[in-house]
Amino acid sequence: MHAPAPSALAFVPFVSVQNMMALVNTIGIETVLRELAAYIDADFRRWPDFEKTPRVALHSVEGVIELMPTADAQNYSFKYVNGHPKNVRHGYQTVTAFGVLSAVSNGYPLLFTEMTLLTALRTAAMSALSATYLAPKDAGTMAVIGNGAQCEFQAIAFQAICGINTIRLYDIDPQATEKAVRNLAGRGLSVLACSSSEEAVEDADVITTCTADKQHATILTDNMVGPGIHINAIGGDCPGKTELHRDILTRSSIFVEFAPQTRIEGESQQLPSDHPVTELWQVMRGEAEGRRDAKQITLFDSVGFAVEDFSALRYIHDKIGGTRFFEELDMLADPDDPRDLFGMLRRATL
Amino acid sequence: MHAPAPSALAFVPFVSVQNMMALVNTIGIETVLRELAAYIDADFRRWPDFEKTPRVALHSVEGVIELMPTADAQNYSFKYVNGHPKNVRHGYQTVTAFGVLSAVSNGYPLLFTEMTLLTALRTAAMSALSATYLAPKDAGTMAVIGNGAQCEFQAIAFQAICGINTIRLYDIDPQATEKAVRNLAGRGLSVLACSSSEEAVEDADVITTCTADKQHATILTDNMVGPGIHINAIGGDCPGKTELHRDILTRSSIFVEFAPQTRIEGESQQLPSDHPVTELWQVMRGEAEGRRDAKQITLFDSVGFAVEDFSALRYIHDKIGGTRFFEELDMLADPDDPRDLFGMLRRATL
Numbered sequence: 001m002h003a004p005a006p007s008a009l010a011f012v013p014f015v016s017v018q019n020m021m022a023l024v025n026t027i028g029i030e031t032v033l034r035e036l037a038a039y040i041d042a043d044f045r046r047w048p049d050f051e052k053t054p055r056v057a058l059h060s061v062e063g064v065i066e067l068m069p070t071a072d073a074q075n076y077s078f079k080y081v082n083g084h085p086k087n088v089r090h091g092y093q094t095v096t097a098f099g100v101l102s103a104v105s106n107g108y109p110l111l112f113t114e115m116t117l118l119t120a121l122r123t124a125a126m127s128a129l130s131a132t133y134l135a136p137k138d139a140g141t142m143a144v145i146g147n148g149a150q151c152e153f154q155a156i157a158f159q160a161i162c163g164i165n166t167i168r169l170y171d172i173d174p175q176a177t178e179k180a181v182r183n184l185a186g187r188g189l190s191v192l193a194c195s196s197s198e199e200a201v202e203d204a205d206v207i208t209t210c211t212a213d214k215q216h217a218t219i220l221t222d223n224m225v226g227p228g229i230h231i232n233a234i235g236g237d238c239p240g241k242t243e244l245h246r247d248i249l250t251r252s253s254i255f256v257e258f259a260p261q262t263r264i265e266g267e268s269q270q271l272p273s274d275h276p277v278t279e280l281w282q283v284m285r286g287e288a289e290g291r292r293d294a295k296q297i298t299l300f301d302s303v304g305f306a307v308e309d310f311s312a313l314r315y316i317h318d319k320i321g322g323t324r325f326f327e328e329l330d331m332l333a334d335p336d337d338p339r340d341l342f343g344m345l346r347r348a349t350l
Numbered sequence: 351m352h353a354p355a356p357s358a359l360a361f362v363p364f365v366s367v368q369n370m371m372a373l374v375n376t377i378g379i380e381t382v383l384r385e386l387a388a389y390i391d392a393d394f395r396r397w398p399d400f401e402k403t404p405r406v407a408l409h410s411v412e413g414v415i416e417l418m419p420t421a422d423a424q425n426y427s428f429k430y431v432n433g434h435p436k437n438v439r440h441g442y443q444t445v446t447a448f449g450v451l452s453a454v455s456n457g458y459p460l461l462f463t464e465m466t467l468l469t470a471l472r473t474a475a476m477s478a479l480s481a482t483y484l485a486p487k488d489a490g491t492m493a494v495i496g497n498g499a500q501c502e503f504q505a506i507a508f509q510a511i512c513g514i515n516t517i518r519l520y521d522i523d524p525q526a527t528e529k530a531v532r533n534l535a536g537r538g539l540s541v542l543a544c545s546s547s548e549e550a551v552e553d554a555d556v557i558t559t560c561t562a563d564k565q566h567a568t569i570l571t572d573n574m575v576g577p578g579i580h581i582n583a584i585g586g587d588c589p590g591k592t593e594l595h596r597d598i599l600t601r602s603s604i605f606v607e608f609a610p611q612t613r614i615e616g617e618s619q620q621l622p623s624d625h626p627v628t629e630l631w632q633v634m635r636g637e638a639e640g641r642r643d644a645k646q647i648t649l650f651d652s653v654g655f656a657v658e659d660f661s662a663l664r665y666i667h668d669k670i671g672g673t674r675f676f677e678e679l680d681m682l683a684d685p686d687d688p689r690d691l692f693g694m695l696r697r698a699t700l
Contacts, residue, residue: 064457091688107434338437339499340499
């Protein structure tokens with residue numbers, strides 16, 4: 001008996017890591033970051049349209065595995081993402097991710113894609129997007145403390161979206177800083193390797209913290225943060241993991257993605273659960289103030305939210321149509337008669 | 351510049367629908383069902399080892415999309431599954447699914463697989479497994495009401511695992527019954543097409559209900575259920591969807607997978623939240639009674655639970671090693687230096 005070829009309904013477009021890299025390099029990373037920021041901005045402006053829930057996390061001694069679902073009336077998305085800080089010691093990534101975009105109307109996946117790279121890109125796009133509402137006017141210099149996998153993406157996003165032209169780097173591991181200096185060369189950025197956090201934050205308009213240790217750390221102390229600074233805090237993103245001294249938080253105007261999640265996972269876990277925070281979508285819609293004045297310290301207490309992944313998946317889905325940057329994956333059983341799943345199995349040859 | 355090939359760590363074994371069919375047909379469906387039942391039995395017997403949570407469901411007018419995660423100390427799994435009863439009218443499956451098995455220690459996926467077929471198989475294996483604890487001794491005849499995608503899998507599982515030799519079929523659509531009769535021919539089963547539910551349940555030792563309408567239906571009325579019957583209720587599996595008249599429930603000893611989920615989604619949603627039910631793992635471990643006597647009506651109020659998918663994923667992962675029934679999927683970004691994700695992107699050629 002001859003095995004019939006799967007029907008068109010059986011296939012889901014799949015973007016591999018190789019294809020994601022090719023797609024990003026073809027479009028250009030600056031354009032990708034700007035376009036991702038525009039997709040996130042558009043989705044945050046229609047925030048009430050989304051089903052929102054804190055992510056579903058499984059914590060173990062070694063790390064965390066999370067599922068991050070959300071949906072609007074048309075599309076459903078979820079991301080699988082792990083966070084295992086000790087992975088790097090064994091040659092594995094701290095964070096890997098993949099995700100799916102589906103149609104709400106019939107539940108069928110529309111896109112399956114790697115999201116390790118895509119998460120790095122959307123996180124940087126989200127940071128720079130929020131800074132367009134929160135950073136001081138004419139900000140030119142950004143300190144980046146923690147020069148791991150996220151560092152260069154942050155630098156390039158702030159250059160492309162916010163006009164940052166000087167990057168001051170610090171990491172407890174000088175090799176990480178050297179790697180970032182090397183990777184950021186030749187992009188029109190002035191890049192300085194610093195020997196301490198204190199040196200890195202000198203003259204900085206924006207401070208980005210993106211370290212990976214899963215513990216309560218104090219990457220920034222209170223005396224390091226002068227008036228007018230915007231802090232982009234990326235690394236404190238799960239219970240028990242923070243980067244900023246509590247005193248910085250109480251001096252700052254705090255902006256978050258989704259307060260119920262940030263109060264559990266972000267820097268704000270150090271504060272009482274009724275401490276005032278502003279959700280960014282309200283700022284983007286003009287319903288709340290962003291930066292008020294030149295002296296204000298603003299803090300984006302970033303933990304990453306499912307709507308950002310939804311935007312990123314929607315963007316990739318829009319971009320791959322008509323390109324060679326995806327494969328068709330035989331993911332869905334599609335019998336001729338939907339009720340005849342068994343017949344499909346019986347008729348398949350070995 | 352030459353794009354380096356992805357490293358071994360980038361790849362995740364993927365079992366397509368075609369490969370799942372080939373694997374099942376190579377092993378033989380009866381053996382697969384028996385082995386799946388053994389994996390589920392083994393996992394249910396170590397029930398306290400699992401992280402358990404009701405599934406995360408997004409309900410829409412058209413249907414539901416669910417994520418079903420669970421984990422033990424070694425492995426994490428989740429399944430994506432939709433349920434859209436009107437899909438069949440447009441040539442789509444009511445239920446499609448895929449899933450992932452991961453290592454808890456580093457969060458890396460070990461297996462990505464289609465689960466539409468695998469869910470049909472594990473659901474049937476779970477039903478037959480529970481019947482080994484609950485059905486009357488020497489049960490030979492099973493009525494199957496609802497002859498859609500799940501029907502033949504149930505019949506073959508009860509034959510392979512419980513020794514059922516006679517199947518009495520009924521569906522409101524005679525074409526569905528004809529399809530099931532055709533598919534079950536030549537397997538050593540006596541198969542009868544009946545013209546009503548009442549006719550189907552005559553002389554039945556086991557009644558399986560597996561209809562697909564998303565509503566409160568009454569597939570079985572109280573007078574149709576005599577003493578000593580085992581009811582295997584598959585179709586009532588989300589809020590607002592039931593198949594049995596409430597009076598049957600109050601006459602039955604009710605067995606469930608995970609009570610907090612079944613009370614929301616199963617037939618038991620018709621009962622007060624403190625109505626006594628027994629979780630099957632307790633029966634399997636000998637900590638609770640299954641069937642007590644020949645007169646008792648037993649009811650497996652089945653909704654499907656994440657641990658069954660965990661067992662099924664573990665089984666497929668064990669089976670594909672050394673076979674040709676999977677592809678390697680470039681799902682995970684794996685830079686030479688885990689902190690150098692950007693460098694990996696920069697060095698990739700178009």
